[in-house]
Amino acid sequence: MSAARVFVKLGGSFITDKSVRGSLNGARIAAAANAIRKALDRSARSGRRIQLVLGHGAGSYGHILAKRYGAVAGKHPEHGWRALYEIRESMAEMNLLFLRHCNKGGLFPVTVSPFAVAEAKGGSVRRLDIHNIQALLEQGQIPVLHGDVVLDSERGFTIASTEALLEALSRRLPFDRVVMVSDTDGVLDHEGRTIPRIDRDGLRRLAGVLGGSGAPDVTGGMRKKVEKLLSFVRHGRAGSARILRCSPGGRNLTEAVLGTGGGGTLFG
Numbered sequence: 231m232s233a234a235r236v237f238v239k240l241g242g243s244f245i246t247d248k249s250v251r252g253s254l255n256g257a258r259i260a261a262a263a264n265a266i267r268k269a270l271d272r273s274a275r276s277g278r279r280i281q282l283v284l285g286h287g288a289g290s291y292g293h294i295l296a297k298r299y300g301a302v303a304g305k306h307p308e309h310g311w312r313a314l315y316e317i318r319e320s321m322a323e324m325n326l327l328f329l330r331h332c333n334k335g336g337l338f339p340v341t342v343s344p345f346a347v348a349e350a351k352g353g354s355v356r357r358l359d360i361h362n363i364q365a366l367l368e369q370g371q372i373p374v375l376h377g378d379v380v381l382d383s384e385r386g387f388t389i390a391s392t393e394a395l396l397e398a399l400s401r402r403l404p405f406d407r408v409v410m411v412s413d414t415d416g417v418l419d420h421e422g423r424t425i426p427r428i429d430r431d432g433l434r435r436l437a438g439v440l441g442g443s444g445a446p447d448v449t450g451g452m453r454k455k456v457e458k459l460l461s462f463v464r465h466g467r468a469g470s471a472r473i474l475r476c477s478p479g480g481r482n483l484t485e486a487v488l489g490t491g492g493g494g495t496l497f498g
């Protein structure tokens with residue numbers, strides 16, 4: 231059976247209220263998981279298996295603490311390694327809850343903890359051990375990555391966003407499709423309307439439209455996400471990429487995973 235490799239990230243903005251600590255929206259995770267489940271089943275029935283890597287953002291479980299301790303810069307003159315302890319614990323808690331809600335939606339993914347398999351240097355992810363991710367995919371399983379605190383050979387530790395981990399992963403494991411679920415239906419223009427398509431040279435025309443995040447955020451918000459997605463497409467690490475907001479019935483997410491549509495903003 232032929233296979234398509236797909237990466238789906240459920241953004242922290244979609245699954246938490248980023249300004250309220252510990253605010254996980256379990257119903258949204260379960261609904262998105264169910265939409266993904268439908269896509270996997272539908273694709274398998276038509277003779278095309280989907281190899282899925284799932285990701286989730288840190289949302290209010292990561293960004294608030296990371297901001298408080300200046301965790302991107304690593305070891306703190308006053309707080310030392312405290313950010314590492316607290317963010318690691320918070321992400322472990324979030325990830326466990328995330329898995330349980332996925333299970334309710336009929337999806338049984340398995341976490342490959344970024345802290346254990348990634349290392350950064352000067353704030354950039356430089357090493358990612360993809361062995362277990364590949365082994366899970368080969369067995370038809372769904373590995374999960376998430377935004378995390380990771381060791382940094384210069385700073386002690388730093389923050390790696392899901393997008394930064396995907397960048398490292400897709401260098402060796404390119405994806406046919408990348409789908410990012412956000413709290414906005416894609417990239418919005420000045421009037422709040424969804425920009426349906428951003429092509430390879432599209433970034434220049436987005437000047438003034440793209441911001442960071444409206445909420446506490448340490449990894450660059452929407453601007454960084456768009457830059458990375460365009461770069462993935464340009465360098466052939468993603469056949470296409472899409473940012474959308476999962477609709478209540480999840481139909482647009484199912485379509486995006488299948489590659490048959492989905493709305494929001496398409497890159498490439």
Ligand SMILES: Nc1ncnc2c1ncn2[C@@H]1O[C@H](COP(=O)(O)OP(=O)(O)OP(=O)(O)O)[C@@H](O)[C@H]1O
Binds near residue numbers: 243439440441453
């Ligand atoms: N032009 C734009 N269109 C849409 N959102 C924008 C735009 N400019 C800035 N934003 C902000 O970007 C946010 C999404 O990025 P953000 O990093 O906060 O979400 P996320 O990646 O889902 O969360 P996490 O980093 O926790 O995974 C939106 O909630 C919005 O506040």
Ligand SMILES: [Mg+2]
Binds near residue numbers: 287391449451455
């Ligand atoms: Mg983000």
